[in-house]
Amino acid sequence: MAKKPTGKNTSGRGQRDLTVKVKTARGRKLSSTRWLQRQLNDPYVKRAQAEGYRGRAAFKIMELDDKYRFLVPGARVVDLGCAPGGWCQVAVPRVNALGEKSGKKIGTILGIDLQEVEPIAGCDIYQLDFMEDDADVQVKEWLGGKADVVMSDMAASSSGHKQTDHLRIMALCEAAAYFAFDVLDTGGTFVAKVLAGGAEGELQKILKQKFTKVMYMKPPSSRADSSEKFVVATGFRG
DSSP: OOOOOOOOTTTTTOOOSSOOOOOTTTTTTTTHHHHHHHHTTOHHHHHHHHTTTTTTTTHHHHHHHHHHHHOOOTOOOOEETTTHHHHHHHHHHHTTTTTSTTSSSOOOOEEESSSSSOOOOOOEEEEOTSSSHHHHHHHHHTTTTTTEEEEEEEOOOSSSOOHHHHHHHHHHHHHHHHHHHEEEEEEEEEEEEEEOOTTHHHHHHHHHHHHHHHHHEOTTTSTOOOOOEEEEEEEEOO
């Protein structure tokens, strides 16, 4: 039977502090040091590394899909701003993109991003600006038809000004929504990151006109100090 610690340091060594601390290096901002320290101590970052995912965001789409079940075998999925690829990785087995689930329909995953993304088995990944003219036509051509799911974890570059950043990400989310209206099949689902802060009311109004249900969720893997949440709109009216 293991003995409980007495509180006395009989070995001359105190208990080890398992929290990784990062010194502020010359030329590194304090905010950067804090971000790095948070990353090094984030259990989801460590879990992503252990399980082979390209980022902690993979767990956000897992938790969203566990609740709303939109990544089903046979689904045709478009991942906007897919870099580094964590959401695509999660989608592969769930939509049966590799055909590993016998007797189940085989899904299709199309990832698009402004930057080049390392290949992912079971995904077709392209460099494309989804806001370009006829980008929707190109995506439907690559898919061989309309999509069942359009998902986006995109975020605009931070300006450091909270209100400005909120408006930027909401504008990006609205652009993604309008793109989804052009490529989704009837009954389809739209999933996207938003920021709490007031400007999401207009987006909600638009989505309620286009979908039968519009829900918001902050996944457990989303950092508690982050204002991000995710909108899940299901039952696209076409």
